[in-house]
Amino acid sequence: MLPKDYLDIHHDDSQWYICLAQKNNGEWEQHMYHISQIRQMTNDDPRLNGLNKYYGLNAFYCPSRKGEDVRHIRALYADLDCYNVGLKPHEVAKKLQEEYFEKKIPTPNVITFTGRGVNCVWWIQHAPKGAIKSWSRMNNFIFEQLKPLGADSTCASDVSRVFRIPGSINSKTNEKVQAFIRRQDKYHLGTLLEEWAPWNTEKREKQAAVKKKRAFKSRFTLKTLANARIKDLETLQYLRNRDGVVDGYREIASFLYFYNKLCLVTNEEAAFNEVLAYNKSFIKPLNQNELIGNKKYIEEKAEEWKIAYNLKEFKRRENGEINRHGLIFSNKKIIELLKITDDEQQFMTTIIGEEEYKRRERIRQATNRRKNGQAERKAYLQAQKQITDNRLLKVKELIEKGYKQKQIVEELGLSKGRVSQLVKQLKKV
Structure with missing residues (x-):
């Protein structure tokens, strides 16, 4: 995947500023670009191509790459330094597929092979800075699950993190950074927490008891x-x-x-x-x-x-x-x-x-009502049905053009299993 193409997908509806960086002879250089500037770049732009190029996973409201200046949280992520645990990237990929995805962690939207390690990225629907505690809880959950594969602990809580840009070159191995999109739809942060890292009942009761004892306190000092x-x-x-x-x-x-x-x-x-x-x-x-x-x-x-x-x-x-x-x-x-x-x-x-x-x-x-399964749930299901209907239409069009299931997987960026389900659903109609 080419660098600009990937950034367009990752930051498709971002606003504000994005960090682009590079490492030259051990010296770190970074610049903050407004998203409008990044959208004007091309795939052959030298700021995106070449040795050791990096991009910010989240968006900042001002030209400053500080955690306190994050405006929109775009993704959850894990950096797997698999060489630290004696594994090769292809071995990690196999373990992730067979032992982790949908068993211990949700399937990531993107898996990136960086030359020596593996990055996993989960795109999330627009989450404001106020959701940073929820983000941190889910990101730490992912880190804990992926520790055996060499997950980097500093990545777990760093909301201003940068990753290598897909399509750039890792100077340590002279290999191109490769990204594979496994899922197109963005996750909802609240839903991920409910499904994968919910608070246990005992902890909730303790927090409620402490909160009850406290006098009302303003959000701000x-x-x-x-x-x-x-x-x-x-x-x-x-x-x-x-x-x-x-x-x-x-x-x-x-x-x-x-x-x-x-x-x-x-x-x-x-x-x-x-x-x-x-x-x-x-x-x-x-x-x-x-x-x-x-x-x-x-x-x-x-x-x-x-x-x-x-x-x-x-x-x-x-x-x-x-x-x-x-x-x-x-x-x-x-x-x-x-x-x-x-x-x-x-x-x-x-x-x-x-x-x-x-x-x-x-x-x-x-x-809160949506979390409790009230009226908003209907709107959510309706939206999910619309997504499925749109996919069915795309799959039908590709089949009529003579595409095989493997080609449809590559074209739409869906998993083999999901494409197979959609094809079966079309046969029933």
Whole structure:
């Protein structure tokens, strides 16, 4: 499979940024590309071809390959360093097929032979960053099952992982990285957990008991709230740059960015350098003097906030009482100041209004109902029936063209067993 063809499949509906990297003479080089740039690349692009080329399995909301900056989780994966356990790649492939697939682990969408080892990748339906704990639990389950085959423990919890690009060359063996697609349909992360790695009853009861004893606690502490708002301000900048919005929010966004940064760090100059970098990312950056003009005031208010935070003196002010706790902004106020739209709020972590909160709550409740087998299950079954009907139509068309079952398997990327089932189903019609 050619490099670009594979990336088009793996990141078919990705947004944001993808990492491409290479290793030259032991030196690691990586670059973050927006998905629109990757889609413009071709199969002979030097960034995808040649020695030791790598791609990021997940998508990032900004040009940074840090776990905290992941926006969309695209896949589960396992890196099998089979040479560490005395096995060859073809021996691992045989064991996977005979002893593991659909017995200990679900069948992966892709099996990649990297030259010395084997990678397995399970594509999952769009999972947001909020699903990272579920992702980690399932990825660790897969790792535990594949330990005897040399599974790499660091891969189990690394959400920013990169793998070799299919079609590139492994310089250690001078072999081309080969990918074999075993399954086209993406998995649903929640369904995988329910079927393969469910919580046991005892553990659920313990967690429920602990949760019951705890008093209600906000999802955010004061510091994690400041950090989340910084990320949301970066997201807002990206969205408006994408839409060509130049004016009307830069001053306030930079003000809030600097203030929240100062609440988290002690080095004022380092924080100011970060707001300068943030400013440079606007389509039309502000004049540096505009930022310097507010610098002293923001530093004073941030210092007030830190004192109140360390003394645990945050409290509601009485009418007329002077605020000595720095600058306290509600989400409602920030949305109003920055004129954040309902559509933009859907991409935010914490700067959201009441309607967006209710929308997310409805989705959460609907997901819980689906897990309990209620009404949403019907929609799921209907969607699965549509997928089967579409496949039947494709198989019928290929049979009419004279294709054999082996050729249909290669054409559609389905397993032999699945193609055989579809052919039998067509004969009954």
